[in-house]
Amino acid sequence: MSRDYGQYCGLARALDVVGDRWNLLIVRELLIGPARFGELREGLSGIATNLLTDRLRDLESAGVVERRLSDDSNAIAYALTPWGLQLREPINALIRWSTPLMIRGPEGDEFRPEGLLVALPAVLERRRPVEQRVAVGIVVDGVMVQLRATESGIDVERPDGRQLDAVLTAEAQLVLGLAVGLLSLDSVAALVDITGDRSALRNFFDAPTFSVDRTE
8 A cells, every 4th residue: 555654553554545545535436336437537526547546456455445347338347345335334424523514515616416325324324214115305406316214214325216205406505404403494495495295304304313322
């Protein structure tokens, strides 16, 4: 690896693998799903082609990323290994930690609505919808993601063609504000567009949360 802290410490060893610039953002893209090189480059605007090649090689050598044939062609796609997928938990924690930085809005930074497929599972992780078998759509910049209530919580996924109980169209910072509980549907009513059953959206954004018991 290009960085080695030379310390026998779990955090240092982890940063030896994923601490270089762009590495965790590559993992973010692959948490959405396997992707070909061009798809990764498109999702990581600003990264040089040769640097992306180097980062993928490093992550593959470390056992975080693997190459496989894509489902729809004979092209090579990159995917997270089972060990690499375990990065979802720390990435979710970082996303929740970033809430004070995110509620200010993009402030000129690029935003890709597909990123909600990673962000929303992180901030909705501890919500438990009261009503199950309810599904709603969230539309940001013309891209829809689907929230589906299950016994274990909320699944965030690409639309699967099922009938939706409601659709919310809003700017990204409003969706994130609703998801983390800083905003209510009533407080943003004039700023969003809602079709369908408003109570279906409350089932997700006003769902009770549970706390994780951490014993010191």
